[in-house]
Amino acid sequence: MTSTARKTAINDYKERKASAGIYAIRCAASGQCWVGRAPDTDAIANRVWFMLRQNASTHRSLQEAWNLHGAEVFTLEIVEVLDEDLTPYARQDALKTRLWHWASALGAATI
Numbered sequence: 001m002t003s004t005a006r007k008t009a010i011n012d013y014k015e016r017k018a019s020a021g022i023y024a025i026r027c028a029a030s031g032q033c034w035v036g037r038a039p040d041t042d043a044i045a046n047r048v049w050f051m052l053r054q055n056a057s058t059h060r061s062l063q064e065a066w067n068l069h070g071a072e073v074f075t076l077e078i079v080e081v082l083d084e085d086l087t088p089y090a091r092q093d094a095l096k097t098r099l100w101h102w103a104s105a106l107g108a109a110t111i
Contacts, residue, residue, distance in 0.1 A: 018042070020091050021081040022102050025062065025111075029069040033108035034062050037095040041078045048076060059111040079106075 001009075018040035025034045025048065038044035048057075053071070057063040066074065079102055082094050103110045 017084050019081050019084060020086075020095060022079050022095070022098050023048075023076055024079050024102065024106060024108065025074060025076050027065050027069060027073055028075070029073040030065055032061070032065055033106050034059065034111045035079070035099060035102045035106060035108045036111040037099045039091075039095075041081060044078075045076050059109075061109060062111060 019042065020037070020039050021041040022035060022037055023041065023044055025036070026032070036044070036048075049071070051057045052063060052066045052074075055063065055067070057066070080098055082091060082098070086094060099110060102108070
């Protein structure tokens, strides 16, 4: 990759709009479900899987299930994406509200 192409790619990444939303992680082996909120739904899967592979997740029940059953039984899905036009304060408030909604609707633990 040339220097110009690299700079262009970095610029494009910085200028993209992050889509905030709610995600669900499911364990097919145990039937457990966890929901979380993310300021950038495009990057959340990489972060979650990396933390679990490193045995560094701060969510104990999720990490224990991962260690017990293995990576192949876990899935992550984005269950809701928020409107991009929300102000930062409204976005945070909506993330909190929608997190509790989805936790209740799915019978899931929050992370």
